[in-house]
Amino acid sequence: MSTTEQKPIAASTNGNAADESHSDDLRTGQSGGPNRPKEGDGKTKPAARRSRVSNEDRRFKIFSGTANRPLAEAICEHIGVKLGETKIQRFADGEVYFQLLENVRGADVFVVQPTCFPVDQHLVELLIMIDALKRASAGRITVVMPYYGYARQDRKDRPRVAISSKLVADLITTAGAHRALFMDLHAAQIQGFFNIPVDHMFASPVLVSHFRELNLPNLTVVSPDAGGVERARHTATKLGCPMAIVDKRRTDINVTEVMHIIGEVEGQTCIIVDDIVDTASTLVKTADALLEQGALGVYACASHAVLSGPAIERIANSRLEQLVVTDSIPLREEARALSKIKVRSVAGLMAATIENIHMETSVSALFS
Numbered sequence: 425m426s427t428t429e430q431k432p433i434a435a436s437t438n439g440n441a442a443d444e445s446h447s448d449d450l451r452t453g454q455s456g457g458p459n460r461p462k463e464g465d466g467k468t469k470p471a472a473r474r475s476r477v478s479n480e481d482r483r484f485k486i487f488s489g490t491a492n493r494p495l496a497e498a499i500c501e502h503i504g505v506k507l508g509e510t511k512i513q514r515f516a517d518g519e520v521y522f523q524l525l526e527n528v529r530g531a532d533v534f535v536v537q538p539t540c541f542p543v544d545q546h547l548v549e550l551l552i553m554i555d556a557l558k559r560a561s562a563g564r565i566t567v568v569m570p571y572y573g574y575a576r577q578d579r580k581d582r583p584r585v586a587i588s589s590k591l592v593a594d595l596i597t598t599a600g601a602h603r604a605l606f607m608d609l610h611a612a613q614i615q616g617f618f619n620i621p622v623d624h625m626f627a628s629p630v631l632v633s634h635f636r637e638l639n640l641p642n643l644t645v646v647s648p649d650a651g652g653v654e655r656a657r658h659t660a661t662k663l664g665c666p667m668a669i670v671d672k673r674r675t676d677i678n679v680t681e682v683m684h685i686i687g688e689v690e691g692q693t694c695i696i697v698d699d700i701v702d703t704a705s706t707l708v709k710t711a712d713a714l715l716e717q718g719a720l721g722v723y724a725c726a727s728h729a730v731l732s733g734p735a736i737e738r739i740a741n742s743r744l745e746q747l748v749v750t751d752s753i754p755l756r757e758e759a760r761a762l763s764k765i766k767v768r769s770v771a772g773l774m775a776a777t778i779e780n781i782h783m784e785t786s787v788s789a790l791f792s
Contacts, residue, residue: 489537502775539573558600570752575610593617690718
């Protein structure tokens with residue numbers, strides 16, 4: 425149905441971000457963008473960083489969907505460019521209407537859109553944005569997905585189930601994306617589902633910096649499952665502390681049972697390192713198991729704060745000292761109001777990564 429046959433409702437138009445770049449510390453996650461949360465004791469002065477991308481570079485553009493516009497605005501402020509102007513509306517039946525309000529012919533375009541709740545709505549919105557950019561003759565389209573929805577469905581773990589993360593990869597590629605940028609994929613091998621170049625960045629510099637500032641005694645990094653061992657080992661190496669592993673069994677979707685703890689946690693301050701906090705069931709059970717084994721205290725960090733269902737209530741009532749997350753997904757007001765949840769911005773890291781991709785320089789050098 426054409427747009428002249430029914431009037432779109434719930435309009436949302438992307439405006440411009442600030443013209444000047446701000447000096448931010450990429451590793452501490454202290455961002456100067458609009459509505460960015462600031463944590464820490466305020467004693468650490470952010471290091472100045474000058475963008476290598478001129479705000480007059482008309483062949484470099486960043487656009488945002490509706491999933492996490494504040495993060496896109498903060499990224500633009502770090503780089504020193506304006507957020508691209510678009511019109512995103514919805515018809516009465518929920519269909520997405522998208523229009524670019526500026527010329528992108530031959531431009532190097534980056535589209536910031538995590539596929540967080542509502543996942544399907546944001547995914548379709550992303551696909552339509554890619555299609556519009558392709559038909560507007562954009563030179564290169566890079567999908568920037570701070571959070572990749574459907575990442576947990578990456579294999580056939582039961583008979584007659586879909587490998588949804590592969591399907592989503594095919595959809596993004598077919599829509600017209602030339603390359604993709606992700607942060608802390610649930611499984612690194614998801615990169616192989618794409619037939620286009622993929623850059624995989626990590627939130628660990630920001631999260632590790634937070635715990636260094638806390639200066640906690642007798643640290644032990646804990647992986648909540650076998651699949652997260654590599655992630656936990658990397659964090660333990662950066663913090664210079666030992667590691668432990670939790671052996672858990674998944675009995676149903678979003679239902680797990682802690683079986684054993686491999687490693688010494690008695691008398692230690694434990695940091696649980698995970699990529700996603702969804703219902704927080706595993707997180708709370710792991711914290712309880714560690715405390716029962718004699719841990720002095722339990723902290724946790726995760727790249728993606730999905731926080732669905734009773735997650736916020738569980739965290740509030742848990743024995744966790746603190747949960748540190750990034751702004752890859754916008755938090756609900758209830759989560760922001762909870763003192764146990766601390767937010768660190770990855771806008772600086774993402775801005776530096778986007779700049780390196782645009783300038784055709786190394787991305788891995790940012791995390792080495």
